[in-house]
Amino acid sequence: MNAASMLRVEGLRKRYGGVEVVRGVHFNVTAGECFGLLGPNGAGKTTTLKCCLGLTQPDAGQIELAGFPVPRQAREARYRVGVVPQFDDLDPDFTAAENLVVYGRYFGMRAAAVRARIPALLDFAGLADKADAKIDSLSGGMKRRLTLARSLVNDPQILFLDEPTTGLDPQARHLIWDRLKTLLVSGKTIILTTHFMDEAERLAGRIAIMDRGELIAVDSPRALIEGSIEPEVVEVYGDGVEAWTLADGRRLADRVEVSGETTFCYCADATPVLESLRERPKLRALRRAANLEDVFIKLTGRDIRD
Amino acid sequence: MNLRFLHLVRRNFLVWRKLMLSSLLGNLADPLVYLVGLGFGLGAFMPRMGGVSYIAFLAGGMICYSTMNSASFEALYSAFARLKIQRTWESILNAPMTIQDVVLGEWIWAGLKSALSGTAILVVMYCLGLVHGWRPLGVLPVVLLVGLAFAGLALVATALARSYDFFTYYFTLLVTPMMFVSGVFFPVGSLPAPVRALAAVLPLSHAVTLARALTLDTPLEGVAVHVAVLILYGVTGVSMAAVLIRRRLMR
Numbered sequence: 001m002n003a004a005s006m007l008r009v010e011g012l013r014k015r016y017g018g019v020e021v022v023r024g025v026h027f028n029v030t031a032g033e034c035f036g037l038l039g040p041n042g043a044g045k046t047t048t049l050k051c052c053l054g055l056t057q058p059d060a061g062q063i064e065l066a067g068f069p070v071p072r073q074a075r076e077a078r079y080r081v082g083v084v085p086q087f088d089d090l091d092p093d094f095t096a097a098e099n100l101v102v103y104g105r106y107f108g109m110r111a112a113a114v115r116a117r118i119p120a121l122l123d124f125a126g127l128a129d130k131a132d133a134k135i136d137s138l139s140g141g142m143k144r145r146l147t148l149a150r151s152l153v154n155d156p157q158i159l160f161l162d163e164p165t166t167g168l169d170p171q172a173r174h175l176i177w178d179r180l181k182t183l184l185v186s187g188k189t190i191i192l193t194t195h196f197m198d199e200a201e202r203l204a205g206r207i208a209i210m211d212r213g214e215l216i217a218v219d220s221p222r223a224l225i226e227g228s229i230e231p232e233v234v235e236v237y238g239d240g241v242e243a244w245t246l247a248d249g250r251r252l253a254d255r256v257e258v259s260g261e262t263t264f265c266y267c268a269d270a271t272p273v274l275e276s277l278r279e280r281p282k283l284r285a286l287r288r289a290a291n292l293e294d295v296f297i298k299l300t301g302r303d304i305r306d
Numbered sequence: 307m308n309l310r311f312l313h314l315v316r317r318n319f320l321v322w323r324k325l326m327l328s329s330l331l332g333n334l335a336d337p338l339v340y341l342v343g344l345g346f347g348l349g350a351f352m353p354r355m356g357g358v359s360y361i362a363f364l365a366g367g368m369i370c371y372s373t374m375n376s377a378s379f380e381a382l383y384s385a386f387a388r389l390k391i392q393r394t395w396e397s398i399l400n401a402p403m404t405i406q407d408v409v410l411g412e413w414i415w416a417g418l419k420s421a422l423s424g425t426a427i428l429v430v431m432y433c434l435g436l437v438h439g440w441r442p443l444g445v446l447p448v449v450l451l452v453g454l455a456f457a458g459l460a461l462v463a464t465a466l467a468r469s470y471d472f473f474t475y476y477f478t479l480l481v482t483p484m485m486f487v488s489g490v491f492f493p494v495g496s497l498p499a500p501v502r503a504l505a506a507v508l509p510l511s512h513a514v515t516l517a518r519a520l521t522l523d524t525p526l527e528g529v530a531v532h533v534a535v536l537i538l539y540g541v542t543g544v545s546m547a548a549v550l551i552r553r554r555l556m557r
Contacts, residue, residue: 016557055399056556075402083400089393093321102320105313106401154401 003030005064006158006189007052012061014047021047023213025061031157034180034190036204038197038292040300044213045193046086049160052191053078066158079107082151086162088143090135096122096146097131100153107154114153124182125149126175141172148179158189165199177202197293207292211300221292229290229298230254230266234273237262238283248276259302266290310403314411315418318384322419333423337372338430341365344491355493358522365436366518367490369427369445370452374510377420377453378481381460382473385412389464395555405555409461409548416457417450417540424449437521444520451536452513458543459509465550489514509539 007029014022022044029035037045050056052063054074063070068077091099097118104114122128125145130138138146144164151159161180165173180203184190194200200207201221208218217224225231236249245263250256252272253265265273270287277285322329345361355363388394395408428445431437463476487501488494488510494502505511512532519526 053400075404078400078402081400085393085396085400087393089397091317091321091394091397092392093324098320102317103397103401105316106310106398106403108310108402 003032005029006031006033006066007035007191008062008064009048009052010062012048012051012063013059014044014051014056015059016047020059021213022051022058025210025213025215027208027215027218029189029191031189032184032187033206034184034192034204036200036207037191037193037210038195038200038207038296039193039210040195043210043300045210046162048210049162049191049193053081053083053160079154080157082154082156082159084144084147084151084159084161084164086166088140088147090143090146090150092135095132095134096127096138099135099146100150103150104153109154117153117155121149121152124152124179126179139172141168141175144168144172144176145179148176152183156188158191159183161190161192163194164192165194165196173199197291197296201292209296209299216299217295224295225290225292228295230268231290232267232270233288233290233294234265234267234270234277235262235286235288236265236273236277236283240280240282244276244280244283249273252276257297257302264294266294308407310407311411311414313403314398314408315415318411318415318419330423330426333372333376334426334430336375337368337427340371341368341427356524362436362522363518364491365431366445366521367514369424369431369449369521370510370513370517371485371490372427373420373424373449373452374456374481374485374513375420376423377416377456378460378477380416380419381412381457382464382467382476383470385416385461385464386467386470386473388412389551389555390467395551399555405552406548409544409551413454413457413461413540413544413547416460417454420453420457421446421450424452431521439523441523442521445517448513448516448520451533451540452509454540455509455513455536455543456539458540458547460543461547462543462550465547465554484508484510487511489518507535509536512536 005028009025009027012022012025013020025048027035037048039045047056051058052065052070054071054077057071065074065077066080070077091102094102100118100121101111101114105111118131119128122131125148127142127146127149130142135143165176168176177199180190192204205220206218207221207224208215217228219227236244241261241263245256245258249263249265253267255266257264267273274285274287277283341361341364345364349360352360398408399405425446428437428442463473467473487497487505488508490510494505494511497505512535516526516529516532
């Protein structure tokens with residue numbers, strides 16, 4: 001199995017002023033894959049995407065997008081690419097349908113060719129009845145979906161999505177995820193940045209965790225969870241949690257992390273921890289399976305990044 | 307030369323078309339108020355200027371003033387909205403378009419739009435009987451050059467601006483003083499020599515000289531120099547703007 005490479009990044013480096021924000025990044029995305037780029041704020045995700053699209057000049061490294069060297073032939077590559085940016089940039093002076101027509105022109109498409117695609121694009125985005133709606137009248141979720149529809153106007157092979165569901169309510173997020181899954185089934189390649197672990201876990205076949213400009217882990221979500229963390233987590237909090245952690249928690253769990261008022265017990269088997277907690281009615285406990293967020297926190301730490 | 311910049315010209319045209327009437331009326335109202343207010347009001351107290359009424363003298367200056375204002379507003383406020391507030395340029399750059407396409411498109415658009423408002427003033431002047439015959443039609447290429455010159459300068463300011471406040475300085479420190487020393491309202495000859503020397507290197511004085519000779523049907527001298535100065539301002543401005551905007555967006 002040797003699927004075609006859609007995006008190949010080697011030794012990518014980018015410096016702003018005195019700070020190197022991307023420090024030697026390598027990855028390869030094959031056709032039909034959904035690749036998730038995860039990292040705390042300021043990890044270098046958006047800069048990496050900008051480099052891949054040829055929208056900023058890297059200091060070092062090679063990039064090949066849809067078979068074209070970037071930034072040298074970035075413009076040619078972008079004919080095959082759709083982008084959903086982090087911030088809404090729909091044209092507020094146009095209706096939903098006009099946004100698609102005008103954007104199609106930037107790809108050299110004739111208005112008639114775009115108009116023929118509009119009903120299907122709006123329908124896909126759940127906006128079939130919004131063709132003539134003003135952008136201002138659309139909700140946040142609708143705007144995101146229209147941006148997604150706009151990114152498909154040129155029928156791209158590759159989609160770049162920069163935090164596509166940030167700021168949306170759960171219903172709106174689920175609708176976006178559902179649409180993205182449909183696109184994956186239809187064979188599109190998706191490159192996604194997010195800081196929502198559930199989003200990455202649901203959509204991405206492979207995830208790269210990025211921190212301080214470097215990729216610190218690249219694997220499938222399942223393999224990342226199985227390979228880097230204990231399968232069960234008990235979160236303990238309440239009166240006397242410190243004493244319990246010292247007396248029992250550290251002894252019974254395989255690994256313990258204390259963050260503020262909460263003790264996180266990571267275990268292969270949570271039973272001994274839960275039994276010990278049964279004798280401490282003042283403590284509250286939440287038992288759950290380990291998830292990608294635990295991996296992420298283990299690898300990138302609990303410090304707030306601003 | 308590729309024509310991708312036309313996509314941006316067309317985008318701006320489509321937006322303008324939606325608000326065409328109010329936009330044109332807005333473009334006309336300000337210069338007409340000046341023309342009528344100053345021309346008939348102040349003009350009543352004025353001697354005849356080189357053998358013509360004050361309002362006829364004012365007409366050529368008003369065409370240039372109006373074109374300059376229109377180009378400046380478009381390439382400052384409207385372009386800045388597309389650069390920063392609406393992120394329109396960023397969205398376009400995600401498509402197979404380049405910074406040059408965007409900047410060139412904005413420049414040409416602002417030039418065309420302001421030339422149209424200059425043309426509208428000329429039409430009104432024909433209607434008011436302030437200009438006669440074919441020769442004033444020579445103003446049409448002049449207003450396009452004036453529009454491109456001031457659009458180029460304004461795009462430099464837009465590339466450097468952090469907020470709309472910056473444009474207030476652009477108008478109060480650059481545009482308004484230029485208006486007073488460039489012969490829009492009174493002949494430059496009445497100004498002190500150092501001010502005349504300054505005016506001679508400003509684009510507006512060259513524009514007014516051309517437009518006034520054409521509207522008053524007086525002899526036209528040094529056309530090549532006047533045209534060259536306007537082109538120089540426009541091309542230098544838009545080239546600098548392209549460099550600055552690349553630095554700003556492609557970082």
